[in-house]
Amino acid sequence: MRTGGPAMAAPEESLRRRKVGNAGAEPGSPSGPGPGCDPTGYSARLRAGTFWLTRIVLLRALAFIYFVAFLVAFHQNKQLIGDRGLLPCRTYLKNVQQYFRGPVSWDAVSYAPTVLWLLDWSHMDSNLDALALLGLGVSSFVLVTGCANIVLMATLWVLYMSLVNVGQIWYSFGWESQLLETGFLGIFLCPLWTLSRLPTGTPPSQIVLWGFRWLIFRIMLGAGLIKIRGDRCWRDLTCMDFHYETQPVPNPAAYFLHQSPWWVHRFETLSNHFLELVVPFFIFLGRRMCILHGALQILFQVVLIISGNLSFLNWLTMVPSVACFDDATLGFLFPSGPGGLKDRVLKLQEEAARGARPPLQYASPRSAQRSSCRAQLAPTPARRTPCGRTTSSSASRVTQGGGHASSPPTTTAWTGSCGLLPSRPTSTTSGSSTWQAGSWPTTPQLCPYWPSTLSRTGRPPGGSGASTTGTSSAALGASTLLQASGGSARGSAPTSPHSASAT
Known part of the structure; x- marks a missing residue:
């Protein structure tokens, strides 16, 4: 029993040190760089800089x-x-x-x-x-x-x-x-x-x-x-x-x-x-x-x-x-x-700190707990598009007359500052492959970032048998271009290859 005492006390000391560290953190700052980025352990001390x-x-x-x-x-x-x-x-x-x-x-x-x-x-x-x-x-x-x-x-x-x-x-x-x-x-x-x-x-x-x-x-x-x-x-x-x-x-x-x-x-x-x-x-x-x-x-x-x-x-x-x-x-x-x-001043400081952060308005129950996490950009050469999205430079143009796109946008990443939840299409067309709605993520991943590309290689269900690789962001890229040209992006994505880029 005497030899087991220090071994059992070590986790308790480590837990105590973590609690002390969290208590000393400033209000509004995350307690640690955990995977969930959940801000816990707010301090009751007043912040400096207010009078x-x-x-x-x-x-x-x-x-x-x-x-x-x-x-x-x-x-x-x-x-x-x-x-x-x-x-x-x-x-x-x-x-x-x-x-x-x-x-x-x-x-x-x-x-x-x-x-x-x-x-x-x-x-x-x-x-x-x-x-x-x-x-x-x-x-x-x-x-x-x-x-x-x-x-x-x-x-x-x-x-x-x-x-x-x-x-x-x-x-x-x-x-x-x-x-x-x-x-x-x-x-x-x-x-x-x-x-x-x-x-x-x-x-x-x-x-x-x-x-x-x-x-x-x-x-x-x-x-x-x-x-x-x-x-x-x-x-x-x-x-x-x-x-x-x-x-x-x-x-x-x-x-x-x-x-x-x-x-x-x-x-x-x-x-x-x-x-x-x-x-x-x-x-x-x-x-x-x-x-x-x-x-x-x-x-x-x-x-x-x-x-x-x-x-x-x-x-x-x-x-x-x-x-x-x-x-x-x-x-x-x-x-x-x-x-x-003192308590009222603490609340004023917390309200001012919350007002200084850009709000996240995603319709996700996890967004309230992860407001301090920002969605990161995909590591591809990107250009700015409306509503906080970035599209890679390899995205092809969509003709005004409703013609085919030479290739679908390869990457569409959400920056987390748009505040809109994209509608989930029932099916997505990319070239000659049609993907069903099950290929879309069920919950937006806000932290550390929403994966911008979901690739499937092999025979698509109901396809022609050719091995193709598609991206679930094709419909998002099409809806982005539709919104930029004045069209509507609501409802399900078009199932026809011709209508995927129609204005």
């Missing part, structure tokens, strides 16, 4: 930043730009109006575009609260549901732009304009009216996704170039020696990071240069390098959040980095249950 889940993550991340920005505006605007604020926005709008000498004009609106021009200035605190609360409501809806359209995203952008353009120095920081640019790209990421997380009629635009990638490229490369050009400490690698104690709002972790050894600070400075001056170019080096770029940039922003406090700037910088990931990368964020978002 349905990426759009949901992008919209939710952008909605989160909008929510934080409007929440800050709701708590601080009245004290900063309200009726009794430090820099009242009512006074600012009046100064703009006086500068252009007259009532509200297009010049004044274009100089400070804001919806506050259309509201009553006697209750500016209420106006500011209304803009902030409306922005909170819309951003909360997008954040919770993960779906949006152009109208909602444009509303968020217009509301925040209305606050930024009257915020004066309080809204003059870089993250304000960066949020407006990121939010403007988000408008074109959504359908016009549809409110659905997976609007099948509006896939994510590749142009918009590349717009997000171009944005993070400019942000990081610009930050690195400013450091190199602006201060010598970034060139001699000494900036991190005093960065943590001189940043705008140090946090508790900044104290411990400041106590790190000098070589740690040198490594931090070099890492900063690598992430801002080198890594941004990974975007243009293919899918894997683009994913690596997104992961490194998000990790970099997390480290900055832990070591300091720059409002929502670092959180906002993560948003365009999400566009570096596709559905296959972000699939782990979504549950895999039936009916969920």
Whole structure:
């Protein structure tokens, strides 16, 4: 029994390896080059190259930043730009109006575009609260549901732009304009009216996704170039020696990071240069390098959040980095249950894969299982004929007057793209030999190919006794020529040698 154990376990291991190999195959690909070409063992993993889940993550991340920005505006605007604020926005709008000498004009609106021009200035605190609360409501809806359209995203952008353009120095920081640019790209990421997380009629635009990638490229490369050009400490690698104690709002972790050894600070400075001056170019080096770029940039922003406090700037910088990931990368964020978002995206990918293949419409029950197999051409010199068939160059011409063909077509092969099932003739005439219907195949062989020639040598039944060799494709060649000349090829093949090539 001990000697028989390994011998019996070998087939089981081989079967296990085959199952593992089939599970790793991509959807829509055959599990192996078997004779039947039956595609089995589809994988449940998402394919690369689609961005349905990426759009949901992008919209939710952008909605989160909008929510934080409007929440800050709701708590601080009245004290900063309200009726009794430090820099009242009512006074600012009046100064703009006086500068252009007259009532509200297009010049004044274009100089400070804001919806506050259309509201009553006697209750500016209420106006500011209304803009902030409306922005909170819309951003909360997008954040919770993960779906949006152009109208909602444009509303968020217009509301925040209305606050930024009257915020004066309080809204003059870089993250304000960066949020407006990121939010403007988000408008074109959504359908016009549809409110659905997976609007099948509006896939994510590749142009918009590349717009997000171009944005993070400019942000990081610009930050690195400013450091190199602006201060010598970034060139001699000494900036991190005093960065943590001189940043705008140090946090508790900044104290411990400041106590790190000098070589740690040198490594931090070099890492900063690598992430801002080198890594941004990974975007243009293919899918894997683009994913690596997104992961490194998000990790970099997390480290900055832990070591300091720059409002929502670092959180906002993560948003365009999400566009570096596709559905296959972000699939782990979504549950895999039936009916969920991940399952629906899998179905969309399978439908797109099926739509990319040319359909086989043969009236055969085996064609549904062998849709991935294409009928191959016969290995003879061939020329194209209508409806996806090829006829060898040795086929003779058929006269318009119904005369004999000097020789029947020797080869007629079906390419598998016609989609029509030829009618089976009751008898076929080739020269002086008449073959019965039994010589035709009963089922079209779609894989690997339909045999184009069936030859019989010997005395044909009911023939003259001469030894002849015929092809079952003669009637197909005649019907092809009939269809090409405008005749009908339906019904049984003619039994007379004279009518075999009649038009």
